[in-house]
Amino acid sequence: xxxxxxxxxxxxxSVGDRVTITCRASQSISxxxxxxxxxxxxxxxxxxxxxxxxxxxxxxxxxxxxxxxDFTLTISSLxxxxxxxxxxxxxxxxxxxxxxxxxxEIK
Amino acid sequence: QVQLQESGPGLVxxxxxxxxxxxxxxxxxxxxxxxSWTRQPPGKGLEWIGEMYxxxxxxxxxxxKSRVSISVDKSKNQFSLKLSSVTAADTAVYYCxxxxxxxxxxxxxxxxxxxxxS
Numbered sequence: 101x102x103x104x105x106x107x108x109x110x111x112x113x114s115v116g117d118r119v120t121i122t123c124r125a126s127q128s129i130s131x132x133x134x135x136x137x138x139x140x141x142x143x144x145x146x147x148x149x150x151x152x153x154x155x156x157x158x159x160x161x162x163x164x165x166x167x168x169x170d171f172t173l174t175i176s177s178l179x180x181x182x183x184x185x186x187x188x189x190x191x192x193x194x195x196x197x198x199x200x201x202x203x204x205e206i207k
Numbered sequence: 208q209v210q211l212q213e214s215g216p217g218l219v220x221x222x223x224x225x226x227x228x229x230x231x232x233x234x235x236x237x238x239x240x241x242x243s244w245t246r247q248p249p250g251k252g253l254e255w256i257g258e259m260y261x262x263x264x265x266x267x268x269x270x271x272k273s274r275v276s277i278s279v280d281k282s283k284n285q286f287s288l289k290l291s292s293v294t295a296a297d298t299a300v301y302y303c304x305x306x307x308x309x310x311x312x313x314x315x316x317x318x319x320x321x322x323x324x325s
Contacts, residue, residue: 134311143315191310198253
């Protein structure tokens with residue numbers, strides 16, 4: 101299975117901050133990475149697919165980049181509603197796997 | 208738009224079989240998508256369980272393959288999960304989701320907590 105490792109596991113940030121979350125794959129996966137946001141007690145929500153494509157309805161302050169083994173999710177100006185846990189997921193092989201999550205907390 | 212809703216018992220006894228159903232509304236289960244199950248133990252991350260195409264083709268996580276069965280009922284526009292020989296380690300929130308052909312999951316059901324306990 102392809103392992104997806106996120107860093108950091110958690111971070112504290114303030115409203116208006118630029119936030120970057122990293123996801124590293126255990127092997128090269130081209131741009132087959134997707135990003136999700138999960139709020140407490142809620143289902144994950146797709147934010148970014150194919151490494152950099154913004155899902156319909158997702159604010160433009162979210163962006164994704166990367167290829168090969170290293171990927172990033174960036175929130176350009178953190179808003180209060182963005183405090184949540186973020187997961188990456190590889191879609192390169194059909195045993196789909198997720199990163200362990202990055203919790204974004206209020207500083 | 209497509210919506211999914213999980214249903215099933217919230218409590219299952221150890222060594223028993225967990226059975227859940229996901230009802231699909233706003234779209235046909237016979238569309239060109241896969242229909243999947245993912246779980247999340249309390250306070251932990253996401254683990255993909257398996258999926259089915261409307262033709263009956265399945266794809267399971269190798270770590271769970273010996274215990275998992277996913278089926279589809281086109282007449283009811285729903286699909287189901289069965290997980291056998293459960294233990295406390297199978298306690299989790301179980302989510303159904305549609306998987307796009309290129310691999311991302313959207314939308315998701317709201318999730319249902321299943322506790323394995325005697």
